[in-house]
Amino acid sequence: MTTITSGPPEISSSDYYLLDELLTDEARDVRDRVRGFVDRDLLPVINDYWDRAEFPFELVPKIAQLGLVGSTISGYGCPGLSRLAAGVLTRELARGDGSVNTFFGVQTGLAMGSIALLGSEEQKQRWLPGMAALDMIGAFALTEPGHGSDAVRLETTARRDGDHWVLDGAKRWIGNASFADVVVVWARDVEDGRVKAIVVGKDADGRYPDGYSADLITGKIGKRAVWQPDITLRGVRVPVENKLDEARSFRDATRVLTSTRGGAAWESLGHAIAAYEIALAYAGERQQFGKPIASFQLVQHKLAEMLAEITAMQLYCFRMADLHEQGRLTGPMASLAKMHHARKARQVCLDARDILGGNGLLIEHHVARHLTDMEVVHTYEGTDSIQSLIVGRDLTGISAFT
Amino acid sequence: MTDLAHDYLDLDGLFSADELELRDRVRAFVQERIKPHIAEWYENAQFSREIAREMGKARLLGMHLSGYGCPGRSAVEYGLAAMELEAGDSGLRTFVSVQGSLAMSAIHKFGSEDHKQRWLPGMAAGELIGCFGLTEPGAGSDPSSMTTYAERVEDGWVLHGAKRWIGLATIADVAVIWAKTNEGDGAGEGAASIRGFLVPTDTPGFSATAIEPKLGMRASIQAEITLTDVRLPADAVLPDARGLRGPFSCLNEARYGIMWGAMGAARDAYEDALAYALERRQFGVPIAAFQLTQQKLVDMVLEIQKGVLVALQTGRLKDAGTLRPQQISLGKLNNVREAIAICREARTVLGGNGITLDHSPLRHANNLESVRTYEGTDEVHTLIMGAAITGIPAFSAGHQP
Ligand SMILES: Cc1cc2nc3c(=O)[nH]c(=O)nc-3n(C[C@H](O)[C@H](O)[C@H](O)COP(=O)(O)OP(=O)(O)OC[C@H]3O[C@@H](n4cnc5c(N)ncnc54)[C@H](O)[C@@H]3O)c2cc1C
Numbered sequence: 001m002t003t004i005t006s007g008p009p010e011i012s013s014s015d016y017y018l019l020d021e022l023l024t025d026e027a028r029d030v031r032d033r034v035r036g037f038v039d040r041d042l043l044p045v046i047n048d049y050w051d052r053a054e055f056p057f058e059l060v061p062k063i064a065q066l067g068l069v070g071s072t073i074s075g076y077g078c079p080g081l082s083r084l085a086a087g088v089l090t091r092e093l094a095r096g097d098g099s100v101n102t103f104f105g106v107q108t109g110l111a112m113g114s115i116a117l118l119g120s121e122e123q124k125q126r127w128l129p130g131m132a133a134l135d136m137i138g139a140f141a142l143t144e145p146g147h148g149s150d151a152v153r154l155e156t157t158a159r160r161d162g163d164h165w166v167l168d169g170a171k172r173w174i175g176n177a178s179f180a181d182v183v184v185v186w187a188r189d190v191e192d193g194r195v196k197a198i199v200v201g202k203d204a205d206g207r208y209p210d211g212y213s214a215d216l217i218t219g220k221i222g223k224r225a226v227w228q229p230d231i232t233l234r235g236v237r238v239p240v241e242n243k244l245d246e247a248r249s250f251r252d253a254t255r256v257l258t259s260t261r262g263g264a265a266w267e268s269l270g271h272a273i274a275a276y277e278i279a280l281a282y283a284g285e286r287q288q289f290g291k292p293i294a295s296f297q298l299v300q301h302k303l304a305e306m307l308a309e310i311t312a313m314q315l316y317c318f319r320m321a322d323l324h325e326q327g328r329l330t331g332p333m334a335s336l337a338k339m340h341h342a343r344k345a346r347q348v349c350l351d352a353r354d355i356l357g358g359n360g361l362l363i364e365h366h367v368a369r370h371l372t373d374m375e376v377v378h379t380y381e382g383t384d385s386i387q388s389l390i391v392g393r394d395l396t397g398i399s400a401f402t
Numbered sequence: 403m404t405d406l407a408h409d410y411l412d413l414d415g416l417f418s419a420d421e422l423e424l425r426d427r428v429r430a431f432v433q434e435r436i437k438p439h440i441a442e443w444y445e446n447a448q449f450s451r452e453i454a455r456e457m458g459k460a461r462l463l464g465m466h467l468s469g470y471g472c473p474g475r476s477a478v479e480y481g482l483a484a485m486e487l488e489a490g491d492s493g494l495r496t497f498v499s500v501q502g503s504l505a506m507s508a509i510h511k512f513g514s515e516d517h518k519q520r521w522l523p524g525m526a527a528g529e530l531i532g533c534f535g536l537t538e539p540g541a542g543s544d545p546s547s548m549t550t551y552a553e554r555v556e557d558g559w560v561l562h563g564a565k566r567w568i569g570l571a572t573i574a575d576v577a578v579i580w581a582k583t584n585e586g587d588g589a590g591e592g593a594a595s596i597r598g599f600l601v602p603t604d605t606p607g608f609s610a611t612a613i614e615p616k617l618g619m620r621a622s623i624q625a626e627i628t629l630t631d632v633r634l635p636a637d638a639v640l641p642d643a644r645g646l647r648g649p650f651s652c653l654n655e656a657r658y659g660i661m662w663g664a665m666g667a668a669r670d671a672y673e674d675a676l677a678y679a680l681e682r683r684q685f686g687v688p689i690a691a692f693q694l695t696q697q698k699l700v701d702m703v704l705e706i707q708k709g710v711l712v713a714l715q716t717g718r719l720k721d722a723g724t725l726r727p728q729q730i731s732l733g734k735l736n737n738v739r740e741a742i743a744i745c746r747e748a749r750t751v752l753g754g755n756g757i758t759l760d761h762s763p764l765r766h767a768n769n770l771e772s773v774r775t776y777e778g779t780d781e782v783h784t785l786i787m788g789a790a791i792t793g794i795p796a797f798s799a800g801h802q803p
């Protein structure tokens with residue numbers, strides 16, 4: 001006979017189906033390490049950085065100490081995590097804070113991911129170990145002022161001039177690119193019209209090459225504790241050996257993005273878990289009409305719905321990780337999860353905010369931060385509409401983008 | 403012919419020339435005085451004291467009150483003004499609500515002749531600022547559980563307690579404080595003993611500290627008030643308010659304004675998204691050319707048109723003097739809920755640019771989270787309507803027969 005026990009499961013109140021029992025030892029270890037960092041180092045300081053729109057440089061060495069930068073990449077000082085462990089890592093970081101998770105994602109998934117996927121052996125040796133130690137910070141410059149969803153039409157140019165590539169153009173929303181050591185710039189080769197990836201680095205004195213400038217985007221409402229500048233490239237000269245060897249067309253940029261898109265689904269899950277756990281705890285404590293608000297039907301219903309979404313999201317993510325591990329995850333499959341999770345997690349954060357009443361407006365209760373950060377997740381890595389069109393094209397065989 | 407993009411059902415045809423004239427005047431005020439500065443005010447979390455005087459000059463404070471220097475406009479006119487102000491920013495509309503619908507209307511409805519003479523003209527001019535202290539740290543949705551206490555002593559009253567989330571309290575000249583008393587029915591305990599007090603904010607023992615940092619409503623001030631041994635003269639009490647009926651009748655005024663205001667914010671977000679969609683090109687065409695974008699814009703228009711109709715009907719009932727408080731809940735609940743959905747959808751149309759203060763939708767959406775909570779949360783209005791429909795109050799579920 002099965003027994004139904006009451007009371008919250010031990011590990012975490014959001015893991016209602018005890019799904020973390022399905023984790024491998026490796027993934028469980030990653031979970032605990034990241035959770036320790038989040039609870040001990042990140043949560044106590046993050047709200048203040050977020051409020052002031054400052055990047056928490058003090059956390060960088062602590063992130064490095066986790067030994068998890070580089071995530072699924074093997075060798076070159078990277079931990080070679082399974083897809084499941086990598087997903088749990090993202091979930092736990094986002095449960096702490098979206099800005100720090102974005103910093104980590106740009107470094108690991110986008111910048112290091114490009115080099116690991118498209119760099120030559122020499123290029124991997126040159127950059128990855130330093131990046132894994134966070135001695136070198138990376139950035140990934142694809143989006144342009146005129147091209148976000150249709151990045152495929154990007155206009156930044158690369159012109160071969162002897163031993164150099166010369167870059168001209170503008171990029172927008174490029175995380176870390178105001179201080180990064182390794183900026184992977186996607187540009188169109190004027191010769192063959194194809195998109196290539198060229199690394200702009202700093203010189204020995206830590207200066208960017210002439211013609212490279214970065215202007216922070218200010219007045220952001222979400223993800224305030226991580227910086228994205230606009231960058232301009234005016235005749236920026238980069239040695240030929242900085243072109244990633246295997247980056248031959250826009251399709252290669254898409255390959256990098258496909259493997260990070262699943263990350264945005266895990267990230268959404270992390271935000272939803274954080275918001276739900278905060279709301280559940282608050283509802284148990286807050287009294288109105290002489291009893292905890294958790295005793296009202298409308299509140300219980302909301303909590304149950306949030307949990308149902310979280311449990312479903314979690315299952316999606318586990319399966320996605322398995323398929324990814326087996327090499328069977330397609331881009332559209334990852335898109336389906338990203339689209340679904342971004343939408344659901346935004347709703348979970350909204351409901352959590354509501355349960356906190358006026359206090360939900362205050363940064364000190366964290367929910368407001370998760371809610372606005374979710375707005376960003378909803379847009380980046382391909383918007384809601386774009387994901388649905390990627391899936392739609394896969395289903396019907398007909399592209400509806402244009 | 404009506405401009406379908408901006409007034410699909412020709413709702414302008416439902417308003418009188420005077421009403422439209424007033425609306426256009428407020429719209430121009432918002433365009434000139436609020437829009438150019440709002441991103442900065444929001445980012446810096448600042449409320450401009452000067453704008454209060456300008457609103458006084460523009461006759462926007464205590465609009466629907468008569469006499470004592472107040473403009474004496476209709477409920478519909480007041481609603482239209484709230485809509486335009488909130489198209490600027492919910493924080494500025496909140497200022498007008500707190501000053502006019504809460505603080506001034508409490509004095510106007512329940513104050514003595516002396517109270518009215520002393521405070522209302524200056525408040526209508528924006529020279530004096532008022533605030534309204536009902537909510538407490540432990541009493542939000544359920545104000546009857548308030549613990550702030552006013553003791554009747556020989557030469558007056560002594561107030562003790564704490565209030566939370568009180569708009570404008572740090573810059574107010576006078577606070578309307580609701581407290582339980584040792585007089586009347588249910589002395590000291592029951593909600594029936596609740597009275598309102600006019601507390602000049604320079605009275606010893608009164609202090610206010612701003613609540614920060616906030617996610618939304620950053621261009622407005624809310625504060626925590628502490629009242630320690632605040633001694634007031636006997637005539638500080640509002641003579642004509644007893645029990646929660648007093649503060650609730652003020653809340654009804656403010657809730658009414660909110661249903662219009664929310665639609666103003668929604669309209670502004672929609673207009674921003676529409677303009678952007680027509681201009682922003684992806685895949686070689688304006689994004690307004692995509693079906694999914696058109697659907698988003700159409701859904702916004704549907705809800706804005708309906709929401710304005712709800713507000714207008716409520717306003718006409720109010721002007722006719724037949725509006726019942728439970729009817730206000732329908733508009734507050736519906737219009738704020740829809741406005742949030744509209745602003746969030748508008749935000750997505752703007753892509754990455756939608757998360758900056760260069761565009762209004764996410765600012766509005768974050769502001770509206772406050773609006774959803776104050777003046778009765780979604781759940782509270784659901785339960786007010788539920789009680790009206792079924793005859794059974796379910797606020798403290800489980801204890802009813
Ligand atoms: C905080 C943040 C960090 C970021 N970090 C990086 C980074 O590190 N590197 C980088 O390269 N980029 C980065 N980005 C950019 C991000 O990837 C883009 O914002 C995203 O791709 C959307 O592009 P866009 O903002 O130009 O929106 P647009 O593409 O202009 O989209 C506007 C609207 O049009 C819709 N739309 C577009 N095309 C279609 C269509 N065919 N059919 C229907 N609807 C359509 C979209 O869904 C959206 O609703 C970041 C963005 C943010 C906000």
Ligand SMILES: Cc1cc2nc3c(=O)[nH]c(=O)nc-3n(C[C@H](O)[C@H](O)[C@H](O)COP(=O)(O)OP(=O)(O)OC[C@H]3O[C@@H](n4cnc5c(N)ncnc54)[C@H](O)[C@@H]3O)c2cc1C
Nearest residue numbers: 296354355357358536537542543567569772776779781797
């Ligand atoms: C920006 C802002 C400005 C404000 N200005 C003022 C002001 O000027 N003066 C003033 O007096 N107050 C003001 N308030 C306070 C506001 O009115 C309260 O925040 C509001 O009444 C909700 O109370 P609370 O925040 O304590 O939430 P709670 O009452 O604690 O509610 C928490 C959650 O529980 C739910 N809940 C509560 N009771 C029930 C129930 N019986 N059944 C089901 N669900 C329930 C709520 O719906 C909500 O989701 C302001 C608030 C804000 C955010």
